[in-house]
Every structure is written in structure tokens, then in C-alpha cells.
Amino acid sequence: MARPTLASLAAELGVSRQTISNVINSPDRVKPATLERVRAAIEAAGYRPSAAARQLRTRRSMNLGMRLMPATDGINGSILDRFLHALTESAQDAGYRLTLFCADSHEDEVLQYGELLNVAGIDAFILTSSSRNDVRTKWLQDNGTPFAVFGRPWETAPGDDAARHPWVDIDGAAGTAEAVTMLTAQGHTHIAFLGWQDGGPVGEDRQAGWERAMRALGAGQDISRLRASAPDTISGGISGGRELIARGATAIVCASDSLAIGAAESLRELRPELFSPGQPAGPGVRAAVVGFDDTPVAAALGLSSVAQPVEDAARHIVRLLTFELADRAGGSSAPEQHLLLAPHVVERVPLPLAPPR
Amino acid sequence: MARPTLASLAAELGVSRQTISNVINSPDRVKPATLERVRAAIEAAGYRPSAAARQLRTRRSMNLGMRLMPATDGINGSILDRFLHALTESAQDAGYRLTLFCADSHEDEVLQYGELLNVAGIDAFILTSSSRNDVRTKWLQDNGTPFAVFGRPWETAPGDDAARHPWVDIDGAAGTAEAVTMLTAQGHTHIAFLGWQDGGPVGEDRQAGWERAMRALGAGQDISRLRASAPDTISGGISGGRELIARGATAIVCASDSLAIGAAESLRELRPELFSPGQPAGPGVRAAVVGFDDTPVAAALGLSSVAQPVEDAARHIVRLLTFELADRAGGSSAPEQHLLLAPHVVERVPLPLAPPR
Known part of the structure; x- marks a missing residue:
């Protein structure tokens, strides 16, 4: 019936x-x-x-919209899945639901905004994977649609319009700089950086943190020698790692966990003595490789990695949007419109090791 | 304005x-x-x-609702994240969006259905993690709300009402049985099963497949000796693996990749000779451990694992719901209301190995 x-x-x-x-x-x-x-x-x-x-x-559907990025190899994509879980929980706490949609590109995402606003009745959008001259933020600003971005506006000109929208990001450069500090404390002096071939602004940011830390250590002259890039895969990490070890690196900071898994394999292959259990303390006793994102794979392999506080980022995104959607009402003070959160390095002892009995 | x-x-x-x-x-x-x-x-x-x-x-919001299960350790939860990606894409192809919500339990999920139907205007629900005497399916059936379940109704009585709703599941028992066959082909004869301490119907199903295959091999008398259970963690896998190796197991089929990672570690520890590269072919040349879910962690570690066709499951769920929501119109034939999909074993060579040059 x-x-x-x-x-x-x-x-x-x-x-x-x-x-x-x-x-x-x-x-x-x-x-x-x-x-x-x-x-x-x-x-x-x-x-x-x-x-x-x-x-x-x-006039409110209590629905926030977010494009679900395509599934990846499952290593690097897991950070956005963690963000999604945290965002759904934070949104629910604030009385909102999260509605997902798919798009092939930022341009395609823009093409769908109209229907999402008119048909699905979305109140506001959450954007991920921000890029330089992001077409999405321009459209949403022109349309007067509330939104917040997980990711900085990567504009070069200060005072640019795009930079005025609310965003939350994580300070990648601070993470790679902290990784250099940790490796220095282990006794390493030849610390390399393995980045993405097509790094974009996020990759450049991570490399910049390593460079800054190297200069602070007085190792500025090593920067061009100890820097390499590779496709963002485990095999990319193996070949990039070999290249850097051949140039004298004893430790490698990586732009991702995929690269770090490969780089650790190349160290295992070329410097197997670093991996023997029971070896005396000193440089190389640890894996001497640091990844990025602290993925489950890094945890399972015992790889050190830079952990991003994505749960904090998700909570702040919801704070920004609920404030905006409440028409800035109630006299409550506005949440920080631009927030850069600090990551931290999770230090681990690598596999294979005899596990504790 | x-x-x-x-x-x-x-x-x-x-x-x-x-x-x-x-x-x-x-x-x-x-x-x-x-x-x-x-x-x-x-x-x-x-x-x-x-x-x-x-x-x-x-009278249609074109919104399907699904509870997002809490984030887990990132190993076993990744299968539901893959399902979510596939479901969002399939729903979008059919003109629907996916709206996510959170709940603390099946009972709490039921408490939210009313608001989701009345306020968020959800057209139909997708349920995951089905259980015995699932309170959710009963509520939805009584309320006349369209829904489909990723997971079998685990009822014992045939002809039970609950079994009449649409569902899609993956035949876990077929997966563990195939794992036994693969290990037998490698020369193993003492093949153990490591399951979950609180297995529930899904864990029992996976164990049943191993038992069936063991009986088919004429190894029925080994079943009680070569079976153990542990908490679903890597350290649970290490202790469970040690126990089974001590009882004579040379290979272990596991209910999850978390357990398999730990079981592989225990083999590495107690039977290190199985892991030397360049060893002649024969029993144990491979890791002799098979996990379940084919997670990114298993892939990165080189662990064999049972792969679930969750993308096929997601597509069929959307087919079931769109048929139901179209009021069974257009004379098109109904999709299969109860579909059990076959998984397959992904066979891998374990790390650490010298990678190909």
C-alpha cells in the first residue's frame, strides 16, 4: 500500500x-x-x-555533504577514512548527518553542488584534498554556501580571497622536522628525505620541514644530495631508498607510509646488520625510517610514522560549520577560522623482532 | 542576507x-x-x-541511510570502509546518496531509525554486522521500511521470518576451506585454525569451513587438537600461534588478518628456517599462514589472505534497494533476494624477502 x-x-x-x-x-x-x-x-x-x-x-536539512574520495591502495587512503569516522561522530553530536557523494575531479565535484543543494538539501559542505586555485572554494564562496575545508588554501598571494574561508589543516612540515630531530637523537647524521614524484603542495610542505630541520642542524649542504622522489608505492619506496642509501643516507624521512615501507625494505636489504635483534645501541638500531600518517600498516610493521590528529581536525570542522549554520547566533564567540594543528612522531621498533614472551 | x-x-x-x-x-x-x-x-x-x-x-529523498561502525584498529575495520566506498559509488550510479549516522549498539541504531525516517527523510537502510535475533531487522520489517543487510540472518530455525528480508553475504566457510586446500598443495598436513575468542556466528562460520576441509582430507581426528582461539589482535595471534605450533601445526588458517600477522610472527620466532630466502621448495617455504579480509596490512606484509568481494556485495545491495524503492515497478525481474558470494584466497610470498632488483 x-x-x-x-x-x-x-x-x-x-x-x-x-x-x-x-x-x-x-x-x-x-x-x-x-x-x-x-x-x-x-x-x-x-x-x-x-x-x-x-x-x-x-530551512535546514541537518545534512552536511562531503565527497568521498576514491578508495586507494588502503595505505595512504586510510587517513581520510579515519577523518570520515571522526567527522560523522562529531556531526552527529551536533545534530547533523553526513551525506556522501562521489566525483571524478574537483570540477566534477562543483558540477554536483547544485543538485546536492537543490535536491538533497545539503546545508553545508566539507571539502578535503585542497589544491592550489581550488575551483570548489571559489564556486561555494560565489554561491554563498557555507563550507569548511580540511586542508589549507595553497595560495601564494597573501590576502587572496580564497584564504578567507574557514579551514583546518595539519602542519606537515612540523611533522617531518620532528622526525629529523628524533633520528638525530638516535645518532644519525645522514638523514635523507624521500618524497612524491608529483608532490603538489602537501608533498612540498613535508619536504620543507625536513629541509628546515637539516639547516638547523648545520647540514644545509647535504640537502640536494639527500633528497629523492618516487611514485607513492612500496616499490617506489624500495627504489628511492636504494638510491638514497647509495648516496650515503643512514636514515630516511618519507612523505608517506607506502614510501616508508619500501624504504625500510631497501635498508633491510642493503644494511641487514641494522636489523639484528640484540644489537648494541647506536645509530641504526632502530629502523631509521619514518613514514607519514601513522597508518595501521606502519603500526603492524613496527615503523615509526608521523601521526596526524585527524579527529581534532574533524571536531573543529564541525564547530566551524555549526557556528556558521546557526547564523553566528547566540553571541557565542566564533571558532578559530584558520587552524593549523601539530602532528607528532610515533616512535616504534621495527619488525622482525622476537616479540616479548 | x-x-x-x-x-x-x-x-x-x-x-x-x-x-x-x-x-x-x-x-x-x-x-x-x-x-x-x-x-x-x-x-x-x-x-x-x-x-x-x-x-x-x-515522496523520495533519494537518501539511503547506513550506520557507520566505529573505527577499529584499522586492520579488520578496513573491510567495512571498502564496502562503504563501493556502496557510495553504486548508490550514486543509481541516483541515490548515502547518509551516515552513528550508534552505540544495534538497540541504539533502532532508536535512531524513527528520527532518520522522519527528520532526515531516509528512504531505506543498509545494515551491516548482522547478528542472531537481530533487533534491527525486526523493527524495520514491522515498520514496513525498505532495507537490505550485508550479512546473513544468523537464525537457526529455517523459515524464520527474519530470513525473509533481502540480504547479501560472503561465504566465509568457503574461504577457509580454500585456504586449507592451498596449504595442502604446498605440502602441509598439520593445518591449524586460529579463531576469535568471542567468535559469534561469523567466526563459527569461518571455523566450520576449516573443519569441513580437514574432514575431507581425512584429518578429522586432528580437529580438536589443531584448533585454538584468541583475542582478535596481533598479540592474540602471537600467543595463539605459539600454542598451535607447540601442538604440531606447521600451517595456520586464521579468522582475521590481525591474528594472521601475529601467527606469522610466532612461526618466524619458532621456525625461523621457514623464512630464509632461497630455501628449497616444500612445506613451509611460504609463510604457511593465511589471514582473512585481504587487508592492506596483509598485502604490505606479504601474507596470504582470504579476499571478500565486498564491491560485488555493495552493488547487489543497491540493486535490491533500488528495485524495492521503485515499488517493484516496470516489470523488471527481482534481483536475487538472498545472495551468498564466494571469496577467494590471495596467495603471497611473505616478507622479509630480498625484493626483485
Whole structure:
């Protein structure tokens, strides 16, 4: 049986749809006799006031929209899945749901915004994977749609319009700099950086942190020699690692865990003595490789890695959007519009090791 | 500036809200002069017919709802994240979005259904992690809400009502049985099973496949000796693996990749000769451990694992729901209401190995 609708119920009772809407949303406007009659009919018919009726009243669907990025090899993509979990939980705590959609590119994402706003009734968007001259932020700003970005606007010109929207990001450079500090404390002096071939601004940021730390150590002259790039895969990490070890590196900071898994393999292959259990303390006693994102794979392999506080980022994104959607009301103070969170290095002892008995 | 609403626009133009709705949705019911006047005003005001107005007309929000299970250690949870990606893409291809929510338990999930149907306007639900006497399926059936489950109804009584709803699952027992076959082909005869301490029906199913294959090999008398269980963690796998190796196992089929990572470590520790590169072919040349779910961690470690076709499952779930939501219309034939998909074993050579040059 078809569900009763506002229209079918109105026809049956001989009242207007507005009357039924008033019974549900503004009962004080309805005469007591009518109120009672319509309420009884609503109950008898099992009519369910639709989200639509509520939306007409509140103008809010309580739905935040986010594009789900394509599944990856499962190593580097896991950070965005963690972000998604944290975002869904934070949104729910604030009374919002998260609606997902797919797109092939930033341009395709923009093409879908209109339908998402008009048909799916999205209140605001969360953007990930920000890029230079991001077409998405421009469209949303022009359209007056509330949104917040997980990722900095990677603009070069200060004061650029794009930089004025709310964003949260994690300070990748601070993470790679901390990795250099940790390796220095282990006794390493020839610390290399293995980045992405097509790094983009995120990769450049991670490399910049390593460079800054190397200069601070007085190793500025080693920078061009101890820097390499590779495709973002385990085999990319193996070949990049070999290259850097051949140039004298004893430790490698990597732009991702995929690269770090490969780089650790190349160290295992070319410097197997670094991996013997029971070896005396000193340079190389640890794996001497640091990855990025602290993925489950890094944890399982015992690889050190830079951990991003994505849960904090998700919570702040929800704070930004709920403030905006509440029309900046209630006199509460605005959350920080641009927030750069600090990551930290998780230091691990690599496999294979005899596990504790 | 506040967005113009149906009400503000109606007041400004001196027409009813129904007239504006008709201009948008049923222009043939509106007098041409009025049509033109309202259309011009809509354009000038930048009024956006809300999703609400469309929903009142179509009675469909085109939103499917799914509870996002809590993030886990990132090893075993990754299978549900893969399912989520595939489901979002399949839903989008069919014109639907996926709306996520959180719940603490199946009971809490049920408590949220009402609000999700009434406020968020969800058309249908996708359930994961089915359990025995699942309270969720009973509620949804009683309420007449369309839904489909990723997971079998684990009922013992055949013909039970719960078994009548649509579901898709993956035949775990077939996967562990195939793992035994693969290890037998490698020359193993003492093949153990390491399961979950609190296995539930999914764990029991995986164990049943191993038992069936062992009996088929004439090794039925080994079953009680070569079976152990442990908490679903890497350290659980290490201790469970040690126990089984001490009882004579040379190969271990595991209920998860977490357990398999640990079991492989225990083999590495107690039977290091199995891991030397260049060893002649024969029993144990491979890691002799098979995990479950084919996670990124298993791939990175070179662990064999049972791969679940979750993308196929997601596509079929969308097929089931879109057929149901289209009111079984168009004379198209119904998709299979209960579908059990076959997994397959991905065979790998374990790390550490000298990678190919």
C-alpha cells in the first residue's frame, strides 16, 4: 500500500494541506475541533510528517555533504577514512548527518553542488584534498554556501580571497622536522628525505620541514644530495631508498607510509646488520625510517610514522560549520577560522623482532 | 542576507505558497500571467526551490541511510570502509546518496531509525554486522521500511521470518576451506585454525569451513587438537600461534588478518628456517599462514589472505534497494533476494624477502 501523503490526507479530510501542516507544526493556529479530527486521521492513516514538511519550516536539512574520495591502495587512503569516522561522530553530536557523494575531479565535484543543494538539501559542505586555485572554494564562496575545508588554501598571494574561508589543516612540515630531530637523537647524521614524484603542495610542505630541520642542524649542504622522489608505492619506496642509501643516507624521512615501507625494505636489504635483534645501541638500531600518517600498516610493521590528529581536525570542522549554520547566533564567540594543528612522531621498533614472551 | 523562503516570496508577491509550488512543480496549473510574474520574482530573488518542495512531490529523498561502525584498529575495520566506498559509488550510479549516522549498539541504531525516517527523510537502510535475533531487522520489517543487510540472518530455525528480508553475504566457510586446500598443495598436513575468542556466528562460520576441509582430507581426528582461539589482535595471534605450533601445526588458517600477522610472527620466532630466502621448495617455504579480509596490512606484509568481494556485495545491495524503492515497478525481474558470494584466497610470498632488483 502506498504511504498516505499530505495531499491524499488533505483530500480525504476535505481540508487544505496548509491546515495539516499547521496541525503538525503550529497546532495553536488550528481550531480545537479541526485539530482533533486531523490528528485522529493522521494517526489512523499512519501518516508520517515527512522531512520535507519539517524542512519547509526550518530551512535546514541537518545534512552536511562531503565527497568521498576514491578508495586507494588502503595505505595512504586510510587517513581520510579515519577523518570520515571522526567527522560523522562529531556531526552527529551536533545534530547533523553526513551525506556522501562521489566525483571524478574537483570540477566534477562543483558540477554536483547544485543538485546536492537543490535536491538533497545539503546545508553545508566539507571539502578535503585542497589544491592550489581550488575551483570548489571559489564556486561555494560565489554561491554563498557555507563550507569548511580540511586542508589549507595553497595560495601564494597573501590576502587572496580564497584564504578567507574557514579551514583546518595539519602542519606537515612540523611533522617531518620532528622526525629529523628524533633520528638525530638516535645518532644519525645522514638523514635523507624521500618524497612524491608529483608532490603538489602537501608533498612540498613535508619536504620543507625536513629541509628546515637539516639547516638547523648545520647540514644545509647535504640537502640536494639527500633528497629523492618516487611514485607513492612500496616499490617506489624500495627504489628511492636504494638510491638514497647509495648516496650515503643512514636514515630516511618519507612523505608517506607506502614510501616508508619500501624504504625500510631497501635498508633491510642493503644494511641487514641494522636489523639484528640484540644489537648494541647506536645509530641504526632502530629502523631509521619514518613514514607519514601513522597508518595501521606502519603500526603492524613496527615503523615509526608521523601521526596526524585527524579527529581534532574533524571536531573543529564541525564547530566551524555549526557556528556558521546557526547564523553566528547566540553571541557565542566564533571558532578559530584558520587552524593549523601539530602532528607528532610515533616512535616504534621495527619488525622482525622476537616479540616479548 | 537571509535566503528568500517560500513564505517570504509568497508574502512579497501576494500569492499563496501553493501557487509558488505549482509554478515550480506543475506550471501547467498556473495562469500564464501569474506564471510569468512568479518566475521573474523567483529568478530576481535567487529563490532556490528546496529539496523539501521536491520531496513533497516525489515522496523520495533519494537518501539511503547506513550506520557507520566505529573505527577499529584499522586492520579488520578496513573491510567495512571498502564496502562503504563501493556502496557510495553504486548508490550514486543509481541516483541515490548515502547518509551516515552513528550508534552505540544495534538497540541504539533502532532508536535512531524513527528520527532518520522522519527528520532526515531516509528512504531505506543498509545494515551491516548482522547478528542472531537481530533487533534491527525486526523493527524495520514491522515498520514496513525498505532495507537490505550485508550479512546473513544468523537464525537457526529455517523459515524464520527474519530470513525473509533481502540480504547479501560472503561465504566465509568457503574461504577457509580454500585456504586449507592451498596449504595442502604446498605440502602441509598439520593445518591449524586460529579463531576469535568471542567468535559469534561469523567466526563459527569461518571455523566450520576449516573443519569441513580437514574432514575431507581425512584429518578429522586432528580437529580438536589443531584448533585454538584468541583475542582478535596481533598479540592474540602471537600467543595463539605459539600454542598451535607447540601442538604440531606447521600451517595456520586464521579468522582475521590481525591474528594472521601475529601467527606469522610466532612461526618466524619458532621456525625461523621457514623464512630464509632461497630455501628449497616444500612445506613451509611460504609463510604457511593465511589471514582473512585481504587487508592492506596483509598485502604490505606479504601474507596470504582470504579476499571478500565486498564491491560485488555493495552493488547487489543497491540493486535490491533500488528495485524495492521503485515499488517493484516496470516489470523488471527481482534481483536475487538472498545472495551468498564466494571469496577467494590471495596467495603471497611473505616478507622479509630480498625484493626483485
